[in-house]
Amino acid sequence: MSATLSGAAVALVCVVTLALSLFALRLARRTSDFYVAGRAVTPGRNAAAIGGEYLSAASFLGVAGLIYDQGVDALWYPVGYTVGYLVLLVLVAAPLRRSGAYTLPDFAEGRLESRGVRHLSSVLVVLIGWLYLVPQFQGASFTLRLVTGAPAWLGAAVVAVVVVLAVAAGGMRSITLVQAVQYWLKLSALAIPAGMIVAAWWAAQAPPPDVSHSWAQPFTGRDPDEHHLYRTFSLIVALALGTTGLPHVVVRYYTNPDGTAARRTTVRVLALLGAFYVVTVVYGVLGRVYLPVLAPGDRADTVVLRLPGEVFTGGGAEILTAALAGGAFAAFLSTSSGLAVAVTGVLNQDLVRPRLARLTAGDHSEVTGFRLATVLAVLVPYAVSLVFPQVPLAAFVTLAFVVAASTFFPLLALGVWWPRLSVPGAAAGLVVGAVLAVGALGLTVRSGARDGWAAALLAQPAAWTVPAAFAVMVTVSLATPRGIPRGARRTLVRLHTPEEITAQTTR
Template sequence: MWALVSMALVAAMTFYLGHRSSRFANTTHDFLVARRTVRSRRNAAAISGEYLSAASFLGVAGIILKEGADALWYPIGFTAGYLALMLFVAAPLRRSGAYTLPDFLEARLGSQRLRTVSTWFVVVIGILYMVPQLQGAGLAMTTLMPSAPAWFGAAVVTVIVTLNVLAGGMRAITVVQAFQYWLKLFAIAVPAFVLSAVFITGGGTETAGSLGSPDAPNFPNETTVSVQTGVSLQVRSETPVWAPAGAPNQMVWLPGYEYDIEAGTSLRFPAGAPVPVVEAATAENASWLRPSASGTEGLLSTYSLILATFLGTMGLPHVLVRFYTNPDGKAARRTTVHVLLLLGLFYLFPTILGALSRMYVPTLLMTEQTDAAVLLLPSAVLPGVGGQILGAITAAGAFAAFLATSSGLLVSVAGVVSTDVLRKGRVRDFRLAALLVALAACATAILLRPSDLSLSVGMSFALAASTFCPLLVLGIWWRKLTWAGAMAGICVGGGLVVAALASNVVSGYTGGWAPWFLEQPALFTVPAAFLVTIMVSLGTARSRPDDLNLVMLQLHAPDPLGFMRDRAVARFGKAEERVRLGKGRHRK
């Protein structure tokens, strides 16, 4: 009940702030880029609030619980991607005067066909990234209310986010996302400090063993585990078990075998028995503490993850659209520096909670629900009111993560759909696009199988790194890029990742046969996209745009020289809207 009350308060505050900010939104300029008046510090907090998604708040701790040292590359990559964004993209992208990512590509390369293709990739990336946010909301709701259907949390988040976006677009969600960053930082830092203090002083419940022990975590007391979804379990040493929990005779599970457990089965283990794990999890603490313990394939998968997260950030549409809201290129670069600080501070705490989860909630390694570790850890360490209050705080932060990221994704995709699919770019078109995108994302989240949140988001990063990253880096820094080369690169890179994604979905329903390079394809798809883009551009040199020199000057000239122009204002909205563009500014 504490957690449900805290989530209701977050929802109410989100709606209030969005409604209050939407009163100042009355033009398409407001809905798409918040009138380009958002200052560096507020924009940095808003970007961080938007970027810290379910994968960050829940997924990072969950995957550290399951995979250990190798999983540390997720928070490192999520943060370091902004360094590349700051060095190569942020300021020139803002100076382009574009409103959306396809708008920038058309401004640089002068191709309407490339703009159309990139529009659909923005839609795919946005929905692919939004799905795990909604699935995470469903996970949080079913964790707190086991009787609630899985779709309920996704529907609640969709309704709240859609109402805010329909009311004021980017102008409405900027303050909301900035507020939600500080809420998420508080909601994960306070439990991390309190639970760490309890562990250091020896208080709380008994642990499942020391992390320094080479053996697998064990059950400190006789424990009954209910399996909600069918799983295949394995052990590393002889493990006594009553299966099902009410069976009169005890069985012994042996290493080297897989034990298929049907949904709804309860298993009972005696005190001191090692914890079985699903196939993908790391059983022994010795392997959990050692990076790349799974051999060459694990090492290559890690390199692929690093490439996807480092380069994928600069291709995420909902991240890039926030830089269009800065007043100039200098402010965009300053915003990125602040984001690096805010993200680096936040990611300290999921790492701590992931390590504590392996000692206090190791049973999650059996149920494939490791993403719920942050929600269940406080009550596992501190039974009683204290643990419930800490759990309520983490639930509030998780709910804020779903709302903030979903809001940014919905705005970015709706902006592209309204200006490139519906064409007119009016406020009513933006609202229609937002409604259609929200319904599509919610339906997809309900229909697809839930998987680890960080792994799902990792595929979105791989798609962004294989499509828009080459186009942005080469488009800003390489004069020889042509629209034909960009078209070939985005189709090859994006096509390979979409094929890998489809194979993963099929694999999930047919026995999990997908190899590692289909789960983490960036190691192959990113170089392929760069190579194809460069080779085709060199072979189509005659199709370079005539205004290349002017565009490159606009991208790289210092802001005080005055070359920066908003290139598409005349297309959007009615004449009376353009008259009102100069009236009103964001409060500092």
Template sequence: MTTGSALALAGVLVIVALTLVVGAIGLRVSRTTSDFYVASRTVGPGVNAAAISGEYLSAASFLGVAGLILVRGIDMVWYPVGWTAGYLLLLLFVAAPLRRSRAYTLPDFAEFRLESSAARGVSSALVVMIAVLYLIPQFRGAGLTLHLVTGAPSWLGSALVAVVVLLGVAAGGMRSITLGQAVQYWVKLAALLTPLVFLLISAHGGSTRVWHRIDDTAWLEPLSGDHALYLTYSLIVATFLGTMGLPHVVVRFYTNRDGAAARRTTVNVLALLSLFYLLPPAYGVLGRRLLGGSADPDSALLSLPDRAFGGMGADLLTAVLASGAFAAFLSTSSGLVLSLTGVLSQDVVSRGSHRLGPVASFRVAAVGGALVTLVLTWLTANLAVAHAVELAFAVSASTFAPLLILGIWWRGLTSVGAIAGLVVGGLASGVAVVAAMAGYAPTGLSGAVLAQPASLTVPLTFLVMVGVSLVTPRSLPPHVVRTMVRLHMPESVAVDRSGFRTRVPED
């Protein structure tokens, strides 16, 4: 093993050890069902914001954004803009009411708002679909990173992340992973910032390496490719609305003490994400100057130090980047496995085996969800990291975003309308997922629609939910008025069965 490989492997193992230590702490303090699912709703806004940011900044953020900007050009800056702005919509429309629902998962919210077990079932299936689709690029990115920096087989990195995440989630659930994700945010920020400083010095005369001038008009000029206008607006729709429906993001807001804390958490998240997303575009521009446009977008960032410097300095900086990348894989995978586990344990394992208690069901579901996703990762080797994340956002925007917005702000949403919209939106966006996994990529407008379906599927879901609700008023939930009051009133106020407001203690 070379010196560079040894340094990179050491950095990866440090991050893995940190994750396992925090998981062991979680095992000591997690005892109740509420501990495992929502950390007993005791996480403060500061820690929660760092944990959400650490969880949200995935392989696509750490590796993918820089690579996409390097290869495709300035249009790709919409990715970090959209992923950050999505939290603004979450702050305005969803954060506080969702916390007041006191649900554990998105299916819990669907059943609470619509008073329908069928709506819960459809929501559970969609959570599994989105979580698996988002987990696949985390596992694949880990395998790619470990292979590039150490030469190990790609499957080994995927398996390493799956096992470490599984141990952390199964040990203590939400309590176990929260502190780890908060720390991992700052690890990722430092891991990007440190090499960037040296690369900027090198680009401005601090190195003998050749840095080329960017004179590619197509790269510099926005909306210059085929169907660029449609692709850009569809990406904006998916990233702006998809954030609020991601199961591993939404579950975090259930850990806040109250609705006010949920809003403060979201404001802090906006600040932390804005700080982080200043860095990947800089890597994309520097990579274009050093590597040109022919690099692999998934691995370009990791190759920059070697191309800029060479020698021991490059090995150290690559090891820093590799450790940050693994922090991204572990933190995001932890949140995804947790959200997947919450749904599987409640709606599959617990109902299939009444002998298992809530904690045992949670751990069985964690094992099953992580291992099945790991196998799917190995079977879908042709699915690019960044594109898989794009599709997860598109599915989320086409299903849960309309459900949350209409369910929270429109009392006329019926159970039949919501289910119809979820099914139509899930099927319409799911076509793009199946096409991507099968490697089907047609040219022309049809190819653009399959690559970015949100501009069509999101309005379709809203129209179906509203239209079907208007023609099925008899399926309106019987306690919808009480439910809407609970979603929009302070936590100290609740509604009893007769409809009168009464003060109750917070759970």
């Protein structure tokens, strides 16, 4: 019975996702509808859509699992995820919208007037997007297997098929509606069972969690030689600055009508994320009450799905588990859809469309290329997810944040605020940031036995890779003044001039 209810909840979420996509299909007629939803999304709907795509498997399942496993040190994950939007609000939200770009590579090319920097940015967008997509597919696989007993490959396959159909149907126009609805679906699916679990714990007067000293005290961990203070600081740097460089986050700001709406969107996002992450703490803490020890082979990521069955019995537990399974799949679908749109836009502009242009022409070629690129954007990370080793969801997603913080954050911050950024400086910073971040993380995966400072610096490299990328961009730019775009100052004026003033001067 439990498997049937959970399977039905997952199926219902998939059907609703496809139905909303088909409903929005009639609105997607122009190229801008597929890329930026016609630049007509209101702040309220855009904030809900951002919350829908940003609160991924790492947020729905992974944060609670990390709190369950690591204790108070894991609370920095939701803090870092949320603070990232404050950084984005202060530094780049409005200028990004005023750039008039469709994608991050569009912004890079427009700001630096360089096709080379554009192509480099395109490679990084695809890399970050696929790094983020792999854990979504893996999370869907183990979630469906846990609640229904389905084969390990089925969950990822369901997400891949639904995402391809939803994104290909109407691009950003359809995904915006889907993600806005899915945010509220995820919040309800997580908050209602959490409220009932807290009420049951309170009524039963159950004892508080029986935990070790390291679980309840910050910066301690299991091994004092792991340099937890540095690891925590570097984690916050990665999450807070990496948010600004995530392609699927940045692209949503191109959908607002103007820069003012982009700022209002960000303020609403902060409130929506705060409400969601408060609930995840409940599962991590009370998991220690009702599930003090996981069975051999179980992952901490499964605590959210297992907790109702430990607190309640019979039909109540089955219904709550089914609701959580449906909410988890909403997280997989909404985040995967946003990532697919961001990667699809880049693949279409730089890879698929140039080849289709020889066969077709006009807007038809654009839309056809977008839909073909969607298949490529989803199938590659789906295939990787089937063979890549299982890693805790939140930890895996952090890899994408580290790469984004080490590459796109310096590019956006300097590109928006520093007129002396040159083409060689930007390119060198992107390459150095990407090589250092990917190299450090790759060494960590290959040599997990390394300990001490070496392990800390490689496992959480953002604290030194981000400054290194900044230093390279600034140093090389100062050394190559001839590489500064001729229209740099004019571009910066446009990025920082409110639309109201621009409209008055053009009358």
